[in-house]
Amino acid sequence: MDGMIPPFARAAAGPRLSRRGLGAALGALVLGASLPRRMAHAEGAAPPPPGTRVSAFLEIHPDGRFRLLSPFVEGGQGIATTMAQIMGEELDVDPARFEVECAPPGLDYAVVDGMRMTGGSSSTRSSYAIMRRLGATARDMLLRAAATRWKVRPEQLVTENGQVLHRQSGRRLTYAALAGEAMALPPAETVRLRDPRTFRYIGKPFARLDMRDKSTGRAAYSIDTRVDGMLQAAVQHAPRIGAEAGDFLNEAEVRAMPGVHSIHRLKDAVAVVADSWWRARRAVETLKVDWKPGQGGLPEDFSSAGMLAALKAERGTGAVAEEKGDTEAALRGAAKVIEAEYDAPYLSHAQLEPPSALARFNADGTLDLWLPNQMPELFQGAAAQVAGLKPEEVRLHSPMLGGFFGRHFLYDFANPFQQAIQLAQAVQRPVKVIWSREEEFARDAVRPMGFTRFRAGLDANGMPVGLQAAVVGEGPIGRYFGAAMGNPPVDPSMVEGIVERPYAIPNRRIDCVRHPQPAVIAFWRSVGHSMNEFFYESFLDEIAAAGGKDPFALRMELLKDSPRQRDLLRAVGDLSGGWKRGPYEAEGGKRARGVALASAFNTEVATIAEVSIAEGEVQVHEVWVAIDPGSIVNPAIITNQVQSAVALGLSSSLLEEVVYEKGAPQARNFDAYPILNRTRMPRVRVRIIESGAPMGGIGEPGLPGVPPAVANAVAALTGQRVRSLPFSKTRFGAV
Amino acid sequence: MIELTINGTTRQIDVEGDTPLLWVLRDTLGMTGTKYGCGIAQCGACSVLLDGQATRSCVTPVESAVGAQITTIEAIETLPVGKKVVAAWVGGEVPQCGYCQSGQVIAATALLQQTPKPTDEDIAAAMTNLCRCGTYNNIADAVRHAASAA
Numbered sequence: 008m009d010g011m012i013p014p015f016a017r018a019a020a021g022p023r024l025s026r027r028g029l030g031a032a033l034g035a036l037v038l039g040a041s042l043p044r045r046m047a048h049a050e051g052a053a054p055p056p057p058g059t060r061v062s063a064f065l066e067i068h069p070d071g072r073f074r075l076l077s078p079f080v081e082g083g084q085g086i087a088t089t090m091a092q093i094m095g096e097e098l099d100v101d102p103a104r105f106e107v108e109c110a111p112p113g114l115d116y117a118v119v120d121g122m123r124m125t126g127g128s129s130s131t132r133s134s135y136a137i138m139r140r141l142g143a144t145a146r147d148m149l150l151r152a153a154a155t156r157w158k159v160r161p162e163q164l165v166t167e168n169g170q171v172l173h174r175q176s177g178r179r180l181t182y183a184a185l186a187g188e189a190m191a192l193p194p195a196e197t198v199r200l201r202d203p204r205t206f207r208y209i210g211k212p213f214a215r216l217d218m219r220d221k222s223t224g225r226a227a228y229s230i231d232t233r234v235d236g237m238l239q240a241a242v243q244h245a246p247r248i249g250a251e252a253g254d255f256l257n258e259a260e261v262r263a264m265p266g267v268h269s270i271h272r273l274k275d276a277v278a279v280v281a282d283s284w285w286r287a288r289r290a291v292e293t294l295k296v297d298w299k300p301g302q303g304g305l306p307e308d309f310s311s312a313g314m315l316a317a318l319k320a321e322r323g324t325g326a327v328a329e330e331k332g333d334t335e336a337a338l339r340g341a342a343k344v345i346e347a348e349y350d351a352p353y354l355s356h357a358q359l360e361p362p363s364a365l366a367r368f369n370a371d372g373t374l375d376l377w378l379p380n381q382m383p384e385l386f387q388g389a390a391a392q393v394a395g396l397k398p399e400e401v402r403l404h405s406p407m408l409g410g411f412f413g414r415h416f417l418y419d420f421a422n423p424f425q426q427a428i429q430l431a432q433a434v435q436r437p438v439k440v441i442w443s444r445e446e447e448f449a450r451d452a453v454r455p456m457g458f459t460r461f462r463a464g465l466d467a468n469g470m471p472v473g474l475q476a477a478v479v480g481e482g483p484i485g486r487y488f489g490a491a492m493g494n495p496p497v498d499p500s501m502v503e504g505i506v507e508r509p510y511a512i513p514n515r516r517i518d519c520v521r522h523p524q525p526a527v528i529a530f531w532r533s534v535g536h537s538m539n540e541f542f543y544e545s546f547l548d549e550i551a552a553a554g555g556k557d558p559f560a561l562r563m564e565l566l567k568d569s570p571r572q573r574d575l576l577r578a579v580g581d582l583s584g585g586w587k588r589g590p591y592e593a594e595g596g597k598r599a600r601g602v603a604l605a606s607a608f609n610t611e612v613a614t615i616a617e618v619s620i621a622e623g624e625v626q627v628h629e630v631w632v633a634i635d636p637g638s639i640v641n642p643a644i645i646t647n648q649v650q651s652a653v654a655l656g657l658s659s660s661l662l663e664e665v666v667y668e669k670g671a672p673q674a675r676n677f678d679a680y681p682i683l684n685r686t687r688m689p690r691v692r693v694r695i696i697e698s699g700a701p702m703g704g705i706g707e708p709g710l711p712g713v714p715p716a717v718a719n720a721v722a723a724l725t726g727q728r729v730r731s732l733p734f735s736k737t738r739f740g741a742v
Numbered sequence: 743m744i745e746l747t748i749n750g751t752t753r754q755i756d757v758e759g760d761t762p763l764l765w766v767l768r769d770t771l772g773m774t775g776t777k778y779g780c781g782i783a784q785c786g787a788c789s790v791l792l793d794g795q796a797t798r799s800c801v802t803p804v805e806s807a808v809g810a811q812i813t814t815i816e817a818i819e820t821l822p823v824g825k826k827v828v829a830a831w832v833g834g835e836v837p838q839c840g841y842c843q844s845g846q847v848i849a850a851t852a853l854l855q856q857t858p859k860p861t862d863e864d865i866a867a868a869m870t871n872l873c874r875c876g877t878y879n880n881i882a883d884a885v886r887h888a889a890s891a892a
Binding site: 082083084085214215217218219220221222223224225226227228230231233239265283284285357358359360361407408409410411412441443444445643647650651652653654655658676677678682683684685686688690691 | 757758761762765768769770772774775776777778779780781782784785787814815816818819828831832835836837838839840841842843844847866869870872873874875876877878879880881882
């Protein structure tokens with residue numbers, strides 16, 4: 008389902024997306040207008056295809072620096088280092104010598120199957136072949152430049168970490184000395200790639216390039232950006248999306264506050280511009296606004312409790328997302344039928360860097376814009392519309408991200424750059440807008456609420472013969488890409504993780520029942536998988552219990568036609584010291600384990616969690632993860648991404664829930680929206696398996712197996728089946 | 743005018759006395775290594791050393807820091823312990839997005855200055871800063887490594 012890679016930038020007439028091609032995290036397609044048209048109408052001769060022009064990706068400076076312009080933004084996932092490893096391997100330059108930056112907007116960087124984004128766990132797998140080829144092409148140009156200079160044949164030359172050598176004569180030149188001539192040469196049509204058996208960097212735990220800067224405070228994020236003459240702005244959003252600012256009740260008082268430059272009415276917010284952010288914030292929070300109900304937005308009576316009740320009451324049949332055999336007949340003939348309903352709440356991204364945007368209009372009318380984003384061309388187009396400019400008149404800067412997890416796509420009401428542009432226009436000075444943590448919680452776009460109703464039929468031997476599921480709600484693919492896709496009845500981001508499971512259940516039917524949600528919904532790390540594997544793998548344990556089977560053994564049996572997943576399940580069992588469910592005694596208390604499989608972003612994952620109960624709450628002690636992404640670039644980065652995915656999977660399932668009342672989210676900071684702290688972090692052990700399958704994603708697949716592995720362990724320990732997240736809503740008795 | 747001693751240098755600051763130290767550092771002085779995360783002392787991204795104590799600068803009125811030795815992440819490697827902590831952070835490849843890590847390094851430095859050989863309980867008690875990337879295991883390993891470094 009999430010094979011990914013939407014080819015929307017290919018279509019001159021606008022996006023046309025295949026259902027198959029769209030499984031992964033993409034931004035809101037407000038884009039439509041700007042990017043494809045611009046790409047289709049490039050001036051003059053046809054531009055080279057994306058990912059082929061060496062000079063767009065690589066600069067070799069006379070002082071010996073190698074600057075790599077990456078199509079992707081670094082936000083902790085290690086993509087800058089990964090890009091340097093791949094390019095360095097073929098170019099024959101130690102990746103540690105690269106400086107990696109996120110490239111500006113441009114057609115050259117549309118390497119994710121014709122478009123550009125950092126998301127959908129797609130970066131490495133989409134660009135692996137492209138970056139290898141670019142590196143090899145550049146190396147070939149350097150070899151030919153040296154051959155010309157020395158009047159020898161290129162085949163007589165070799166390279167060695169940034170130098171070209173002529174062994175016969177002992178001559179050598181640095182790439183820097185050759186770069187000018189080399190980059191003027193036409194690139195070769197075909198270049199020879201390095202034999203993978205001789206890789207020095209790819210496949211190795213190469214040290215991340217940004218560790219020193221990030222350990223010494225030198226790493227610069229959007230929020231740290233400053234330019235000469237800049238003013239700063241803070242906002243007070245409407246108490247509910249849709250409300251409009253009426254009169255200011257204490258304008259004179261606020262104007263007289265220190266440092267205040269001006270007060271502004273914006274869509275959905277009021278702003279104060281001042282000479283420092285703290286003064287702006289003080290002033291805007293002092294400002295008393297007569298908010299009017301306004302038109303549209305979130306209904307005044309919207310609540311998450313009401314939303315869940317509506318999803319549960321939805322009895323529409325929806326559209327078939329997957330069907331095999333005759334499930335109704337199988338359930339009628341079953342020896343035993345079980346049913347269960349599962350739900351998961353709205354979630355906030357809660358990345359630690361609050362959103363910001365800095366806008367500066369230049370004397371020539373162009374705009375420089377700094378902002379956190381996962382899709383530069385999309386934001387460039389949107390910014391141009393706001394500013395009344397052409398996209399190419401907007402210089403968009405994409406600094407390192409202080410976490411993202413799907414936060415920095417373009418969502419309604421959820422980005423501060425429109426405010427920065429309008430304020431900069433109004434005050435005729437550069438303006439940086441920062442959202443306070445409270446304003447961020449008020450406007451972050453949320454992971455959708457999920458609800459799924461299951462039925463399963465078991466035969467006399469306790470084996471499942473039929474499985475039926477109705478997945479109810481709305482997903483971000485349908486919301487933001489539905490129209491571009493021709494409004495298909497099945498939203499892949501709703502059903503991924505419930506369809507296309509590897510288990511040999513002979514009859515199954517999965518329905519996608521669409522029920523719109525008024526909240527501004529978002530992509531969130533692993534998208535639909537972030538809850539759907541919890542639903543499915545928990546219910547699979549209920550099937551095992553109903554059939555009197557061990558959940559690990561049942562999975563093994565159901566994987567008889569899925570050798571890749573069976574190997575992985577065996578591997579995670581071994582990694583955990585051999586499968587044991589428990590309960591058993593350990594460290595003076597009772598513990599138990601649960602297991603779950605996940606298939607996400609073309610990567611397979613098997614997870615085992617060990618839990619106990621302390622003071623009525625779930626404690627997770629150990630998590631073992633076996634992950635098979637097919638093939639890999641950096642095992643150390645993968646291990647850390649799995650650690651991170653485990654942390655976020657645990658955080659969300661143990662603690663997190665965005666509660667809406669009266670049309671607004673209630674929690675506005677980490678005191679009321681707790682996230683995982685150090686005391687709740689389990690030990691995590693990771694085994695990477697390279698099965699040789701096509702390369703899968705890394706950033707997200709480690710997450711989906713965690714909530715169900717924990718739920719299944721809790722059920723083994725307490726007999727209590729948690730079907731509604733987060734776990735913190737349930738108090739557990741002593742075991 | 744408020745007089746502060748930051749990283750060994752005396753600075754004259756003209757702001758309201760109740761301005762949080764965080765925003766004096768970031769806006770008035772342009773020292774952006776110290777991060778804003780929550781503003782209510784929940785996350786610890788804004789941690790600085792105040793006379794050696796890890797302190798959440800987002801809720802520290804600047805006037806209360808007068809007379810104290812303020813050390814920020816920018817000068818952390820001038821402290822022998824801070825230098826070891828940074829080396830452990832780099833060697834252990836602790837950061838992911840990195841946004842919380844200035845505060846984590848500050849917290850670890852304060853801990854190891856006061857308790858050179860911390861127990862796991864000491865580490866748990868001192869390292870309370872939030873990390874959304876979930877680097878907690880690498881953080882604990884790096885603290886232990888820095889403590890064991892000569």
